[in-house]
Amino acid sequence: MKPKYSPMMMQYLSIKEENQDSIVMFRLGDFYEMFFDDAILVSKELEIALTGKNAGAVERVPMCGVPFHSASGYIQKLVDNGHRVAIVEQLSEPGKKGIVERGVVQIITPGTIFDESLTNNKNNYIAALEEFDFNYTLAFCDISTGEFCVTNIDKNEKLLLNQLQMMAVKEVVCLSKHIFKFDDILSSPFDNDKYNDKYAKIFSNINDLKQIKTASLLLNYLLDTQKRELEHLQIIEEINNDDYLTMDLYTKKALELTTNTKNNEKYGSLYWLLDQTKTAMGSRLLKQWIERPLINQAQIEDRLDIVEIFTNYFIQRESVKEILKDIYDLERLSSRIAFGNINARDLKWISSSLKVLPELKAQLISLDEPLINELANKLVDLSHITELIDQAIVDNPPLTVKEGGIIKDSFNEELDELRYIRNHGKQWLAKFEQKERDKTGIKGLKVGYNRVFGYYIEVTKANLSLVKDEFNYTRKQSLSNAERFVTPELKEMESKLLSAQDKMVKLEYVLFTQFRDYIKKDVHTLQDVAKVIARIDVYQSLAMISSENSYVRPIFNQSKTFNVVDGRHGVI
Known part of the structure; x- marks a missing residue:
């Protein structure tokens, strides 16, 4: 017979029943608690104490917990x-x-975790995979940046694994009928690949029905696990493998493009050599360029043209480099806005990043080069965002958004009034008491407070005759030698005093969500600006390396001749 548990534990068991494939972190006050087998598993993996809880049954239920403030680690x-x-x-x-x-x-999975650190220059891709008659179709998404892409590959398992490993995929979503098993990659069965009209805009660049189905599978899985709208997802980009040099995983490892062969670290790789980027966005883009080398000569020459411009203009390049140091990871910050997990400190980082864009744009335009001007003109004016953040958010805001201390004084009249009430309640009561004494002529009138009756005006029985109807006093309590009254003004102040702190915290959170929603309208513009900054960063990085190491621009020929004069290995 099933033991009878407490109502709270029955609630937990009901939720666990629907999420049997997940560890359930159950919020109780300031902790996330885990019970039964989850508790035993988590206590071992996290090396935390396993305890027990009285839950209505004879035996104590296994339990462990972590503080919710530090749960992310x-x-x-x-x-x-x-x-x-x-x-x-x-x-x-x-x-x-x-x-x-x-x-x-x-539901947080290996492919959907939001990295709390804005210094992480790695993408965290989740993939969806569908098998068709003549090919595999893959969709990739990094929900921390909103990047979304699709590609078709030949029906070859080596090519498939190569693609997944190249993108460092942590999780693959598959239809139940086609579950794929890969080492070190979580396979997640999911059976909804129906097209979602609400997200039609992100599908605007793809027409291949196989790609639409696979991208829909991934989108629906993300919506199902994240339990919210994903307004930051970018327009799905098709990766056409014919546009890039195809290399298998072994070739890439042997060439040490992004990691060395000794311990798979960045040090000693081509990526390590070339990465003088100053932003996380630029570092991620450079890695993508190295892993997917272009084969179209015109596109390669365009990149080389811009690198050469930056190589020739040392002073402006140094200025650009210094400006880039002040730019945080706008790509991930903008995604947090839409995702709803941004805090006030993040908003200040967005503001400080956007503030330097006019100077960055001016430096680029001063080069007076058409290719650079094209980049500069994409750095659109977002000063309305910085003005709001600077006017509203304190200089050093707390990390939590539901405990107050975020909004500047003088920004919101109601908030200022609540703060004044909290900070000056005693002064107000003293002034109110004197005002009532002057109005009534009762020198012994006093204002007091007790927990049962709240705030009151106390008048001794000897002075009751001086209390007139026009004073609007309402009797609240009778004592042996005095009467206690209340007025609408005192009642209103009582309400304000007793709830000022609570109201302040709630109002600050409401204002903060309003700021977030206001900025959310420009999320895709922020993402576009972030992409431009990333490209500028990569170009200056390549130019800097070229200048420091006296690299020479290659000249193309059509005779398949590869001629290197006085060459040297960049890393060795």
């Missing part, structure tokens, strides 16, 4: 070990009658 470790984690939050306010409502707000 624990979640990262579980996900790195190949687990899915279902985050269960409180959906209703505690204190109301009955058990607090709870539900899954997000």
Whole structure:
């Protein structure tokens, strides 16, 4: 017979029943708790204490927990070990009658984790894979940047694995009937590849039905696990493998393009040599360029033209490099806005990044080169965002967004009033008391407070005759030698004083979400600007390396001659 557990534990078991393939992190106050087998597993993997909980049954239920403020590191470790984690939050306010409502707000998997660090220059791709009669189709997405792409590859498992490993995919979504197994890659069965009209815009660049189905499979999986709209997803780009030099994984490893053969680290690779980028966005783009070399001569020459311009203009290049140092990862920051996990510090970073764009644009235009001007003109004016952030957000905001301390003084009248009430409540009461004494002529009138009756005006019985109807006093409590009254003004102030702090915190959060929603309208513009910054960063990096090492621009010929004069190995 099934043991009878407490209502809270029954709630947990109901949620766990629907998420049997995930570790359920169940929010209880300031902790995420895990129970039963999840607790035993997590306590071993995270090396945290396993305890027990009285849950209505005779035996104590195995339990372990982590503080919710620092949960991201624990979640990262579980996900790195190949687990899915279902985050269960409180959906209703505690204190109301009955058990607090709870539900899954997000399922975090190896392919969907948001890296908290903005210094991470690696993409985190999740893929979807569908098998068709003559080819495989792959869709890739990095939800931390919004990048989304699709490609068709020949029906060859080596080519398939090569593509997945090249993109460093952590998780592959497949239809249940075609589950693929790969070493070190989580396979996630999912059976909804129906086209989603709501996201029609991101499909505007692709027409291949196979690609649309596979991209839909990935999109629907992401919507299902993230439990929110993904407005930051970028227009899906088709990767045409005919545009790039195809290399198998062994060739790439032997050439040490992005990692060395000794320990698979960046040091000693071509990427290590060329990466003098100053932004995470630029570093990610450079890695993509190295892993997918162009084969179209005109496109290669365009890149070389811009690198040569930056090589020739040393002073402007140095200025550009210094400006880029002040730009945070706008690509990931803009995704956080749409995803809803941005904090006030992130907004300040967006502001400080956007503030330097006019100077960056001016430096680029000063070169007076058409190819550079084309890049510069894509750095559109976003000063309305920086002005709002600078006017509204304090200089050193806290990391949490639901505990106040975010909004500047004088930004919002209601907030200022609440802060004034909190900070000057005693002064107001003293002034109010004196005002009432002057109005009534009762020198012994006093304003007091107790927990049962709240704030009151106390008048001794000897002075009751001085209390006139026009004073609008309402009797609140009778004592042996005095009467206690309240006025609408005091009642209003009581309400404000007792709830000022709570109202302040809630109002600050409402204002913060309004800022977030306002900036969210420009998410795709921010992403476009981020892409331009990434390209500028890569170009200056390649130019700097070329100048420092006296690299010479190659000259193309059509006779298949490869002639190197006085060459030397860049790394060795």
